[in-house]
Amino acid sequence: MNEVVLVNLPFIVVALLLAVGFYTIGFKRNLIKIVIGVEILEGAVNLFLIALGYVKGAYAPIYTMAPPQAENNMVLPTPQALTLTSIVIGVAVSALMLAFAVNIYRHYGTLDVIKIRRLRG
Amino acid sequence: MIEHLPALMIAVPLFGAFTTPLFKKKPRAAALWALSITAVTLCLGILLVKEVTTKGMMIYVFGASSPGLVLPSGYHVPVRIIFEVDAMGAFMALSAVLMSFIGAMYSYSHVKFETGLEKYYALLLLLEVGILGMVLTGDLFNLFVFLEIAGISGSALVGFRNYRGEASEAGLKYLIVSAVASLMVLFSIGLLYGEYGNLNMAYLSTQIGFNTVDIIALGLLFTSFAMKCGAVPTHYWVPDAYSEVPAGINPTLLVATYASLYALFRVSFSLFGKVTLTMSSVGWIMSVIGVLTMFIGVTMALVQKDVKRLMSYHAISQTGYMLLGVGVGLTVINDPAKMAAFGRDAMAGGIFHIINHIIYKSLLLMTAGALFYVTGTRNLNEMGGLARKMPYTTIAFIVGAAAISGIPPFNGFASKFLIYETSYQLNPLLAIFAMVTSILTLASFVKVFASAFLGPPVEKYENVGEVPKPMVAAMLILAALCILFGLFPNIVLNKLVYPAVDALLNLSGYQTWGGVL
Amino acid sequence: MIESMFMWALILLLFSAMLTLIRLLAGPTIPDRAVALDSMTTTTAGAMVIYGVVTRQAVFIDVALVYAVLSYIATLYIARYLVRKRVGISCECEEGAA
Amino acid sequence: MTTVIIKTTTKYLAALILTFGAYIIVHGHLTPGGGFQGGAVFASGLALLIVACEGDVIRERFKKVPLSALESVGALGFLGMATLGFMGYTFFRNVIANSGFPLFGEPTPLGINPGYLNTGGTLPYMNIFVGTKVLAGLTSIILVFYLLLEVRENE
Amino acid sequence: MSWLENLTLTSPSGYWNPVLWLAFLIIFAVIGYIVYSRGNRRYKPNTEQVKPFISGNAVDDVEQIRVRASDIYWGFMEALKGYYNVLMRMHTGDVRDYILWYLGVGAIILFILVGGV
Amino acid sequence: MRRALGLFAFIGFTLFLIAAAMSLRPFGEPVHTEMDHYFITHAQEEASANNVVTSIVFDYRGFDTLGEATVLFTAVAGVLMALRRRGVKV
């Protein structure tokens, strides 16, 4: 058990970060906090992808001026490409969410989720 | 050039979307440009459907030296992004391009008086791109990217009327929901990548087994796509988003929802085909969620007094029919006798219901948009006696309402008929729920018709007239499609729906990229 | 030998970054936290450079450079916020890491 | 806020950041970085300029820069580079790589090497277009947030 | 008549042919029209005859004879009051609840799938 | 009531996430690396770029990057639309 935790430490951290993010979205009342929660989720998933790509003792997948032992000993490059895409998407989503939050504040005068419930039923 | 069709399906609307913001001060030109781009895409979509239904699955490998080169020489895994267009994907793509065209036509008049129209049309085209990418792709991460495109552009469009606080609220809700759902999709993609080191759905489906990680990935994907398609306990965003979005976007947003439904079917039938072949609990979950969706959606619709919100709850309830139909098929997928007896017909009913529902619900939401256009309100209590003022809208509404309630000979009847007959074979209780839902649907549309179109006229709306011609044309095209699909259901079923069902059921064909290997 | 020294330096730098993290958690006012962020960024940029030296990858220096340069902008934005706010509310918000 | 210190620092630092962003964009196929990262760094430099100047100055300066048109041009360029693959190959085919095209068309030596700029085929072009697009997009996001604020304070 | 069979939608236990249905509809419509045209015509516009009859009471204001949308199916909603109370409490319109429902459904589905029920 | 049910759902979901993380393969020891091995060995000759990640981003999975650029484009259009000054002409 202890061994599993230590060996899979990054994955466990990812799961815990996801939990923190979900807690923020589920139980915080401020909209900005909810946006922060979504961003924590983003970070957790990005970390998960990068951690999947790591190979023990390997080097970055760049041939420019790499140390000689890096040849044929590189970390998996695909998750890094995926994570780049994911980061851009994260920026896009948070920008749009903040724009909506600002708009909501203009019309409702509050960022309290309890009061932003004109649409219901 | 015909082999580049899947790539062109994405490239053409994308080109349109990137050029539309250049028409900054000329909203008319932007509208016409978007309309022509959607028309071109519609032609391409029809070509694609023709190609796929006659010649079988189309493969397009991005960046290879020829479109069919799936595997690099000497390797037995695909490394590039592959588009895998089978009849099911082409079916969804056809509905997407058709509805975008209708929506662009309708928007030409409907949002005439608002600003920021070049962004509006760009986002409309981007929403179309997102749907097309989702339904055509054969790569899991690509699916995620296009899911995000569809989610972000959809939510931006929901918040289009930024002078209304409710629009921003609905947009934010939709955005948070879609962001969380897509992040969980990405998490499960990561789980699958970590296990099998690949992202191609066809390759992954040959590898997937029964270990815990795979099952958790299946659960996460299932739940996320169920939330994005508005299945019941996670349906709350649907009425908010649908009621606040401009009516010209409604058809495309509806297709975006069903693109998630398509992804749900794709995950259940193709990606996890080996798992669901032996685990009938997935099919049962889908059927039960379908019944719940149907019933709760329709009972919530009955008490609404906002006309677009009422119709959005009907959209939820009709999603239940599709889930029920396909879920019945998924439940008996490992039993060839039952499959031949009723499973295939159930799936055909569910999938036929997708396009039927897209057509008539778009029609209904457009009539609601027309009511909003002339009265400036969506509250049913304040309307009345509009039938004489808006004859074409009234006709369109009657056709749509009859179709959604399953009254013959409109198109809703044909698919509902299949679903009742087949779900009765699995469990009579399911069919009874489906029928009760249909009756309640009719009841609630009687309510809308009585309070908006009948009754004594309201003084406020003495001077209103029929809506502008593009809106009428869009509505009448859809009404004609309703009647056509209802009168000749067999042609549509044989040409479009049964190939789609067979494509979903043909697991080995999907796994080998249509026999390339 | 020299390798080991670099590693110990790295650990020490990160340890001091942890100390600034404590300041970030405890810091009663916002300027405290902003300064904690700034010093933490600088420390971590140094740690990144040393890690690049340890693994002998020259191209890694870019990352540290980006971080060192960009953290200035974030600090500037925070400072700008605080300046505007001082007119209305004072910065002495009395709550810690809870 | 715009003290002498800030102004002087900004003058030099912004130039440095913008150059650095351009470096990251152009050297994307050799060193870590690429279109998106460089564009983000470049946009950060512009954000520094935005925050260090007064509101009116920014509005005057950026009114002359057609940011959304720049973004469209970047996106269209990226799409156009991808469309080059239709000439005999498929969408997104890297047609320029190893073709001997004078700009970025040289083959790279295999294995570990010091890195030669004139390689990469379509990758550097795509990097530049994506960089243009990203810097325009992110800057316009920051700018619209910022200008909205200034207007509200003046009202 | 193969085209007729071609248009017939068959299901496990029934069939549906829209053309036949349309033919029957037209026949019945013709019969109905014949019956209708043999009756005598007593409709006179612009008289008391066309006014709405509300229990013999004279109603001048149009607003009073309007059935408002929220009043339709009032009895139905009264009858199902308990059900609707529960339903309305579910639809809070709070964005956090949307996510919490997602988590709950996900937990249940994962429990069923992983548990192998 | 709401909080209790919500916490229950949250904890249940999180437990499955942790279970997934625990039962994944060990960190740093990928099992199936055929695709990535192809990228590492072929990127230099096929895309003629030293940076393997860039060659994946723009060549092998270039279509994803087009999607990514589209996402950013969408977000910028959405932000500019949401924060535009006047909603209606008239």
Added chain:
Amino acid sequence: MNFDELFWTLQVLVAVGLLTSAIAAVRFKNLISAVIAMAVFSLILSLEFYVLQAPDVAIAEAGVGACLTTAMYLLAIKKTAAEEVIE
């Protein structure tokens, strides 16, 4: 001290830092503090990417997290309320 020990030490430190800053970002009542904590979260995330040999991603996260996201949050908060509501 060999490389393996260094790596695992870094992992533990980064794990602690990530969780602490994330929880701090959630718990801070003042939104500016929360945004600063998010910047720290992004910084540590970038360090983790760096340690896991992904310099491309580290640059992206640095450029985005250090400057752009923080700036967007601060500008948005400036236009709305700085304090979270008291529950």
